[in-house]
Amino acid sequence: MSTTVSILLVDDHPLFRLGLRNLLEGLPDLAVVGEAADGAEAVGLVEELEPTLVIMDIAMRGLNGVESTRQILERRPGTRVLIVTMFDDDSVFDAVKAGALGYILKGADPDEIIRAIRSVANGEAIFSPNTARRLSAFFSRSKPATPFPELTEREQQVLQRIARGLTNAAIADELYLSDKTVRNHVSNIFSKLHVASRAEAVVRARDAGVG
Numbered sequence: 001m002s003t004t005v006s007i008l009l010v011d012d013h014p015l016f017r018l019g020l021r022n023l024l025e026g027l028p029d030l031a032v033v034g035e036a037a038d039g040a041e042a043v044g045l046v047e048e049l050e051p052t053l054v055i056m057d058i059a060m061r062g063l064n065g066v067e068s069t070r071q072i073l074e075r076r077p078g079t080r081v082l083i084v085t086m087f088d089d090d091s092v093f094d095a096v097k098a099g100a101l102g103y104i105l106k107g108a109d110p111d112e113i114i115r116a117i118r119s120v121a122n123g124e125a126i127f128s129p130n131t132a133r134r135l136s137a138f139f140s141r142s143k144p145a146t147p148f149p150e151l152t153e154r155e156q157q158v159l160q161r162i163a164r165g166l167t168n169a170a171i172a173d174e175l176y177l178s179d180k181t182v183r184n185h186v187s188n189i190f191s192k193l194h195v196a197s198r199a200e201a202v203v204r205a206r207d208a209g210v211g
Contacts, residue, residue: 005121006033008049010042010068011057011084016106020055020084023110030117039068046072046079053121056100058085066094073099073152077184082120084113092131099152101192102126123191125150147208150192158185163202163211 007024009017009032017035024030034049036042039056040063046054054072058065069081082102083095092103102120104113105128112128119126127135151159154175161171172182186198195201205211 004029004031005053005117006031006049006051007117008032008034008036008042008045008051008054010036010039010054010060010065012037012060013057016057020113023113024117027114030114039063039065039071042068043071043075046076050076051079053080053082053117055082055084055117058083058087058091058095066091066098069095069100070098070152073188074154077152077155077181077188080120080123082116082126084108084116088128088130092127092135096135096150097152099150099155099188101150103131104128105131125192147205147210148193151189155185155189155192158182159189159201159205160211162186162189162198163205165202 007030009020011017021032024032033051034045036045038060042054042056043063056065056069065083065085072079072081081100082104083100084104084106085091086106088105095103101123102116102125104116104126108128116126148156148159157175158171161174166174168179168182168186172179190196190201193201193204195204
C-alpha cells in the first residue's frame with residue numbers, strides 16, 4: 001500500500017489489544033491510532049480519530065461488536081471493519097449484515113491476521129477458512145434476503161436509487177442525508193460490489209433486479 005492504514009483496536013481484553021499492537025508495530029503501512037474496550041467507546045473514537053480500519057471483537061460488555069459495527073458504518077460509511085473473534089459460529093452472518101468486510105478467528109497465524117488487515121483495508125472481503133465454508137454452505141442452500149447481503153440497509157437504499165438513475169443530490173433529498181454522507185455510501189457500495197463506476201453499479205444492480 002502506498003499510504004499508511006490507521007487502525008482502531010476494539011476488544012475488552014487489554015492483553016489481546018497489546019498483542020495486536022505489538023504485532024503491528026514496525027510495519028510501515030499499518031499504524032494503531034487508538035484502542036477501545038467496548039463497542040460504545042469504539043463508536044465515539046471512530047468519530048474522533050477517523051481510522052481507515054477498525055479491528056472489532058464480537059462479545060463485549062454493553063454494545064457488542066455487531067451493533068457497534070452497524071453504528072460506525074451508519075455514521076462513517078467509508079470505514080472498513082474486520083471482525084477478529086473467538087466465535088467460529090453463525091455470528092458471521094450478523095457481522096456481514098452489519099457491514100463488516102472480514103471475519104477471522106483470534107487463533108489465526110500472525111501472518112494471516114496481517115494479510116486480513118491489509119485486504120480489508122483495501123476494500124476486499126476476507127474470511128477464515130471455516131467461516132468461508134459456513135457462508136458458502138448457507139448461500140448454496142438458501143437465497144439471500146437481498147441480492148447484495150454485504151451491503152448495509154442504508155447502502156441497499158442508496159443502491160436502489162442509483163439503479164433508478166438518481167443523482168447523489170437527489171438521493172440525499174429522498175433519504176434526508178447530507179451530500180457528503182451519500183458520497184461516502186456510494187464509495188462504500190463501489191468497494192463492496194467491486195465496481196469502478198456508477199455505470200457498472202447500475203448494471204450489477206439491475207441484473208440483480210434492484211431498482
